[in-house]
Amino acid sequence: MDDLKQAYKTMGLEEFAPREEVEKRYTTLMKRERSRASSSAEGGSDFAQVTEAYRLILAYEDQKYKQAFNEQEYGKYKSMAGQAQKLDHFWRYYKFHTIGAIALIALIIYGIVSYVDHREHQKYLASLPPIDLDVSFMGLFMEQEESTLDDVNAAMLKSFPDWKRMQSNIIFVPGEDGNQYAYLQKAFVTVATEKPDIYIMDRFMFEWLGQQDILMKLEDIPELSEAAGSELGQKLKTQASPEEAVYGMDLTESQLFEDLPLMKDDLIVGIRVDAERPEKAIQFIKQYVDTNP
Known part of the structure; x- marks a missing residue:
């Protein structure tokens, strides 16, 4: 958390400023850096720190968004929220693979049952008189x-x-x-x-x-x-x-x-x-x- 506070300070922003302000501030600082591209190496080093701070803030914002989304989607599962999230992600990315696997298994089972039924029917017919x-x-x-x-x-x-x-x-x-x-x-x-x-x-x-x-x-x-x-x-x-x-x-x-x-x-x-x-x-x-x- 201290690193995050320092990141906002490095960018010259209030703590936990809105993302829009962060984006706007970084754009302004980037333009300034370009205008003094021929300045001393110290200026470039300062902007590198700004970029690192910017990335840290964005990562925090992304994580905050994910947490809010997960709370909305999976909060109702309470202690099972983690498992529900994993299951949802699995279904989202492997839905068609899963459906295909289930269909294949069902087809195999159907084929086996049909074969067994056919064999049993043949045995029954063989047991009948001509x-x-x-x-x-x-x-x-x-x-x-x-x-x-x-x-x-x-x-x-x-x-x-x-x-x-x-x-x-x-x-x-x-x-x-x-x-x-x-x-x-x-x-x-x-x-x-x-x-x-x-x-x-x-x-x-x-x-x-x-x-x-x-x-x-x-x-x-x-x-x-x-x-x-x-x-x-x-x-x-x-x-x-x-x-x-x-x-x-x-x-x-x-x-x-x-x-x-x-x-x-x-x-x-x-x-x-x-x-x-x-x-x-x-x-x-x-x-x-x-x-x-």
């Missing part, structure tokens, strides 16, 4: 309230005591909707990438799928030829075959319609031309054809 039939519902189909695809699979499976497992999915496509094109795009991608054994369709999707040349002719199958020749057989003209042929079986009046816990209007069943399990697909259709009134 799939007897893979079914894809396409069209205006929705699960009823509180029902799931597991319920749908169980409802179909009960008609086949020798089967252990059925798999199904629903591709919702409304018959008339402003966004129908988007739904059809999804259906097209699904048809191109997934290969179920049978499709269960409403009438709109039966006609649409028929144009994709992916349905098997049913009238050529001995077990289904009789039903194909009846009113149950649903005919189409396709791009590959301009002559009408039976590609679907109408099971709207069959037990299947009653069994399925789905919201639905029509049930037309067709077999995918490259089905992995065509024999069981035929058995499925034959089973429900025989339940028609």
Whole structure:
């Protein structure tokens, strides 16, 4: 403190004069020094002392400002003010580094959890019996309230005591909707990438799928030829075959319609031309054809 008082005295100022006066006084003394630049060395030595005093006063002012700022910002933390200040400074200078590190850690954790979940799901699938039939519902189909695809699979499976497992999915496509094109795009991608054994369709999707040349002719199958020749057989003209042929079986009046816990209007069943399990697909259709009134 004595050094500070001496600094004000050296500059010819009252103790603790305002910073503006300090700046103004130093500017005045500096101009005087320049005007006598050719004077004796003693004058230069005196100005060096003035400069040192000026720097000491500014350092004091800066420290006073910092203390006032810290008191305003961190005074509410009382005994923890020092730690709060350090934390604030750390966050101010390393905010983006910290956010990046947290994001990276979160990404790593997410990757690990996803990998573990995937492995567990694969173990679960490996523990299941082989799939007897893979079914894809396409069209205006929705699960009823509180029902799931597991319920749908169980409802179909009960008609086949020798089967252990059925798999199904629903591709919702409304018959008339402003966004129908988007739904059809999804259906097209699904048809191109997934290969179920049978499709269960409403009438709109039966006609649409028929144009994709992916349905098997049913009238050529001995077990289904009789039903194909009846009113149950649903005919189409396709791009590959301009002559009408039976590609679907109408099971709207069959037990299947009653069994399925789905919201639905029509049930037309067709077999995918490259089905992995065509024999069981035929058995499925034959089973429900025989339940028609």
